[in-house]
Amino acid sequence: xxxxxTRVRLWDEALTGARACLRAAGLREVSTPIRVDAPAxxxxxxxxxxxxxxxxxxxPELAMKQxxxxxxxxxxxxxxxxxxxxxxxxxxxxxxxxxxxxTPGELPDVIADVERVVATxxxxxxxxIGAASPRAPRRWVRVEMIDLLRETTGFPLVGDESAAExxxxxxxxxARAQVRWTADDVDANPSELAxxxxxxxxxxxxxxxxxxxxxxxxxxxxxxxxxxxxxxxAALAELDGARAARFExxxxxxxxxxxxxxxxxxxxxxxxxxxxxxLRRRHxxxxxxxxxxxxxxxxxxxxxxxxGVALGFDRLLALAAGCDSLAELALDELG
Amino acid sequence: MDVSELKKNAKLEIDGQPWMxxxxxxxxxxxxxxxxxxxxxxxxTGSVVDRTWRSGERLEAADVESxxxxxxxxxxxxxxxxxxxxxxxxxxxxxxxxxxxRFLMDQLGVDILFFKGRPVGxxxxxxxxxxxxxxxxxxxxDTATNVTKGATVTSGLLVQxxxxxxxxxxxxxxxxxxxxxxxxxx
Numbered sequence: 001x002x003x004x005x006t007r008v009r010l011w012d013e014a015l016t017g018a019r020a021c022l023r024a025a026g027l028r029e030v031s032t033p034i035r036v037d038a039p040a041x042x043x044x045x046x047x048x049x050x051x052x053x054x055x056x057x058x059x060p061e062l063a064m065k066q067x068x069x070x071x072x073x074x075x076x077x078x079x080x081x082x083x084x085x086x087x088x089x090x091x092x093x094x095x096x097x098x099x100x101x102x103t104p105g106e107l108p109d110v111i112a113d114v115e116r117v118v119a120t121x122x123x124x125x126x127x128x129i130g131a132a133s134p135r136a137p138r139r140w141v142r143v144e145m146i147d148l149l150r151e152t153t154g155f156p157l158v159g160d161e162s163a164a165e166x167x168x169x170x171x172x173x174x175a176r177a178q179v180r181w182t183a184d185d186v187d188a189n190p191s192e193l194a195x196x197x198x199x200x201x202x203x204x205x206x207x208x209x210x211x212x213x214x215x216x217x218x219x220x221x222x223x224x225x226x227x228x229x230x231x232x233x234a235a236l237a238e239l240d241g242a243r244a245a246r247f248e249x250x251x252x253x254x255x256x257x258x259x260x261x262x263x264x265x266x267x268x269x270x271x272x273x274x275x276x277x278x279l280r281r282r283h284x285x286x287x288x289x290x291x292x293x294x295x296x297x298x299x300x301x302x303x304x305x306x307x308g309v310a311l312g313f314d315r316l317l318a319l320a321a322g323c324d325s326l327a328e329l330a331l332d333e334l335g
Numbered sequence: 336m337d338v339s340e341l342k343k344n345a346k347l348e349i350d351g352q353p354w355m356x357x358x359x360x361x362x363x364x365x366x367x368x369x370x371x372x373x374x375x376x377x378x379x380t381g382s383v384v385d386r387t388w389r390s391g392e393r394l395e396a397a398d399v400e401s402x403x404x405x406x407x408x409x410x411x412x413x414x415x416x417x418x419x420x421x422x423x424x425x426x427x428x429x430x431x432x433x434x435x436x437r438f439l440m441d442q443l444g445v446d447i448l449f450f451k452g453r454p455v456g457x458x459x460x461x462x463x464x465x466x467x468x469x470x471x472x473x474x475x476x477d478t479a480t481n482v483t484k485g486a487t488v489t490s491g492l493l494v495q496x497x498x499x500x501x502x503x504x505x506x507x508x509x510x511x512x513x514x515x516x517x518x519x520x521x
Contacts, residue, residue, distance in 0.1 A: 258366060
């Protein structure tokens with residue numbers, strides 16, 4: 001737990017440092033509205049309502065992509081974002097996302113950015129709190145998620161399997177995780193929705209059962225980028241054969257960032273929103289409006305080739321300061 | 336209730352049994368489903384198990400209530416208690432009271448747990464104070480503190496106590512272990 005003057009200094013220097021790091025790489029800072037009329041439709045991210053037909057943004061993604069469509073060039077934002085019911089040592093309902101897009105840009109470009117931002121923040125924290133701070137990752141590796149899935153579960157997965165094909169693996173994961181499921185969880189008819197349901201559930205359980213323990217076994221000074229996601233976990237990333245061009249970055253076993261080679265086709269984008277909307281209905285999650293303004297901008301102007309990342313800034317700062325909980329350096333009293 | 340309302344000490348009904356959340360942890364891969372990893376304790380049997388719920392799941396809150404009673408009288412056929420608020424009397428079956436009968440003495444305050452209006456368990460105070468009613472006198476000169484002797488207390492329970500204690504002394508006994516804790520000055 002840091003005293004208040006130290007917390008203020010940490011935040012001041014970290015915010016300044018992150019901005020300087022991305023500006024030096026040629027990105028411009030933007031600030032998009034926090035209150036939106038169409039948040040991104042995501043499976044397990046629940047927006048908080050803010051008045052009739054409005055929500056607090058769960059990420060600045062759609063607003064920033066509209067700027068990219070309109071010729072902003074490479075941009076970044078340090079955004080306050082809100083996600084309902086996410087409460088825990090490394091979760092809170094309001095937090096800072098450092099989100100950026102490089103255009104033109106490929107995944108290796110933004111992966112390199114993540115490494116630079118992480119190194120910058122670790123160095124800043126060390127300059128404030130001294131040698132007691134944890135060491136920054138000395139090196140980074142990229143691991144294919146499918147390979148890791150195969151290795152940890154022993155199932156010969158490729159990444160584009162159907163719900164029926166991964167059902168035995170899912171059943172085993174449910175049993176190991178001590179969750180129960182009902183017939184509602186299983187969609188008997190083969191469909192994209194059934195595949196999405198199965199893969200998102202498998203991913204959630206596997207992350208907890210296998211990925212986190214695997215990460216915990218690695219050298220603490222090794223940063224890990226998990227790349228090459230299964231097709232059904234593409235979210236808003238382009239596909240690359242049987243894999244999605246998406247990555248997640250982990251430091252000291254903690255997930256810090258999520259990045260995509262951004263999907264540009266407005267029709268495919270709408271299809272993915274619709275598929276997730278169906279999944280949300282299935283799970284009884286609130287109906288969200290289709291982000292029509294975003295889709296129209298995508299169709300009218302076209303999204304330039306770009307890669308983007310969202311990084312949990314509070315988490316990075318906590319990690320660099322050796323804190324197990326965000327509360328230890330938050331700028332408010334966290335209950 | 337929605338699983339996101341889970342917190343420590345929440346009381347849930349699962350398969351017709353009341354359970355209490357004794358520990359819980361929220362984990363969530365960024366784009367994945369949140370998991371609420373809980374340790375839950377059966378409020379009747381005391382058994383502890385780990386259970387994980389996923390975000391979006393619905394849980395049933397247990398209809399449980401704990402009320403304060405005092406012990407009146409009883410024996411092998413049943414034990415009678417009086418509700419401190421309503422003065423209503425209830426009789427609990429010996430199997431519900433279990434080994435706790437050893438500590439029951441006149442006017443002892445206890446909590447009785449009701450599940451759907453039915454008594455399902457009894458919670459004693461962590462310690463009770465009882466008087467030694469029968470014990471052999473200690474051997475004169477033996478002052479070693481780790482030497483004990485048997486002593487019968489008010490409820491009939493036999494406790495090992497230090498050898499210097501006498502009939503009429505009041506002692507504190509742990510209801511968890513049934514062991515002597517200390518002498519109480521009265």
